[in-house]
Amino acid sequence: MVAASSIAVITVGFASWAYATLQSPPAPQPQPRAVNATILPPQAVLVNSRSFAALGNNGTFRQSALTEFFNPTNTSPPFFQVFDPAFLRILGPSATVRAVAANPTFAFAHEAPIWLPSTDEVTFASNDGGALGMSDIDHNNQVSKISLKEVAAAIKAAGHGTAAVNVSVTKLDLPDTIQMTNGGTGPFNGDLILINSGRGPLPPSVALVNPSPPHNTTVLLDNFFGRQFNSLNDAKIRPGTNKIFFTDVTYGFLNHFRPLPLMPNQVYRLDPETRAVRVVADGFDRCNGIAFSRDGKTAFVSDTGLNEGFLGNNQTQPATIYAYDVDPKTEAFKNRRVFAYVDTGIADGMQLDADDNLYAGCGDGVHVWGPDGTLLGKIFLGTTSANLVFAGNQRLVIMAETTIYLAQIAAKANKLSFP
Ligand SMILES: *[C@@H]1O[C@H](CO)[C@@H](O)[C@H](O)[C@H]1NC(C)=O
Ligand SMILES: *[C@@H]1O[C@H](CO)[C@@H](O)[C@H](O)[C@H]1NC(C)=O
Ligand SMILES: *[C@@H]1O[C@H](CO)[C@@H](O)[C@H](O)[C@H]1NC(C)=O
Ligand SMILES: *[C@@H]1O[C@H](CO)[C@@H](O)[C@H](O)[C@H]1NC(C)=O
Ligand SMILES: *[C@@H]1O[C@H](CO)[C@@H](O)[C@H](O)[C@H]1NC(C)=O
Secondary structure, three states, rough: OOHHHHHHHHHHHHHHHOOOOOOOOOOOOOOOOOOOOOOOOOOOOEHHHHHHOOOOOOOOOOOOOOOOOOOOOOOOOOEEEEEEOOHHHHHHHOOOOEEEEEEOOOOOOOOEEEEOOOOOOOEOOOOOOOOOOOOOEEEEEEEEEEEHHHHHHHHHHHOOOOOOOOOOOOOOOOOOOOOOEEEEEEEEEEEEEEEOOOOOOOEEEEEEEOOOOOOOEEEEEEEEEEEEEOOOEEEEOOOOOOOEEEOOOOHHOOOOOOOOOOOOOEEEEEOOOOEEEEEEEOOOOOOOEEEEEEOOOOEEEEEEOOOOOOOOEOOOOOOEEEEEEEEEOOOOEEEEEEEEOOOOOOOEEEEEEOOOOOEEOOOOOEEOOOOOOOEEEEEEOOOOEEEEEEEEEEEEEEEEOOOOEEEEOOOOOOOOEEE
């Protein structure tokens, strides 16, 4: 952690730098005098909102939220883009980000990241139905894992610097009740919770999976009073009551591997004991990622309406994270309000840290907001991240389709393992 006095120094420096303006083409940024080089991580760049707030008649404006990124310093990814000094407290003085596993021809690391504390491994699922996913209506996607012990050893062997390493990826041999995994959380009583989109006529499901061989599985739910879901997407356990909340959305159909949707896109609550299921939120274009504040009182749901699968992208549709109050009795989501709208791509999977900062996988990497919805900074990858997970304190494992990144930062993890 950075000492409070150091943070105060940075804050002063940042404020004085606020009056610097960004020329076009970007001139070398004057470093804020007071920023101590040992505090600003080497991979971080400061981008003050005053430097780009008015681009002028001759300014270069972005037409696309998907293919044109916001990188006014033209820094090569991966790097930390700092919009607010509070991000430096999250990063700490020696933050690093690097690729730790990559396969350019296979989107093996899409979503469903789960950290297993007992073995220090992270499990995850490959892209289901999309580019480089090697899965479709006739072919299931793949759940795999990496070892963070192996990552640590590879980084140590590589010596100083932040060069990429490439650890082995191990496929999990799962029973065929698990079809097109897209979400995951836990562990829950030691098991993975996998959220499966289904494939063709095979039903979407919420399942418990033994993380160790033989990876035996208990399907907790695969229907709503006899009706199949559209294609389940993501889930979290709510702190306090330990109920499972999951999103259902039409992406299976929009990615050509599920039949015509027969349900609205909505958020459900499942009691893993009684298996009772109910709807807690609706009114979405396309609900997607889900997360809870540390106290379980606030729920966050992302709406990724912008991404319309085979229909294309429509940037006038939502790329928005909504916040809700969770009713203490019914656990219904109430008082919906906008938490954040993302400038690049969509906000897909979301996680919070121990200080209730919210991290989401977006079109150019991971965006990080303070609890009040201020965009503090980005872990800028120059490519899409669909999800991420803290692997304990100070380690953030980021899914980026063909690459897994590890960010070693000061932030502490939120609790995802229950009870
Ligand atoms: C940065 O701050 C640390 C801790 O306060 C101090 O030891 C170091 O000398 C400073 N470095 C520079 C370049 O000012
Ligand atoms: C904008 O471009 C026009 C035409 O090239 C030029 O005359 C003008 O000085 C420019 N304005 C600024 C503020 O650079
Ligand atoms: C990483 O290793 C895997 C084999 O384990 C290989 O398929 C892949 O191409 C390697 N990635 C890079 C970037 O070299
Ligand atoms: C896996 O099998 C063991 C032994 O029968 C059982 O105790 C455990 O509950 C099973 N796990 C799941 C997730 O079905
Ligand atoms: C994008 O969405 C808007 C709002 O629903 C709609 O009016 C427009 O026709 C859409 N554009 C395309 C190209 O589908």
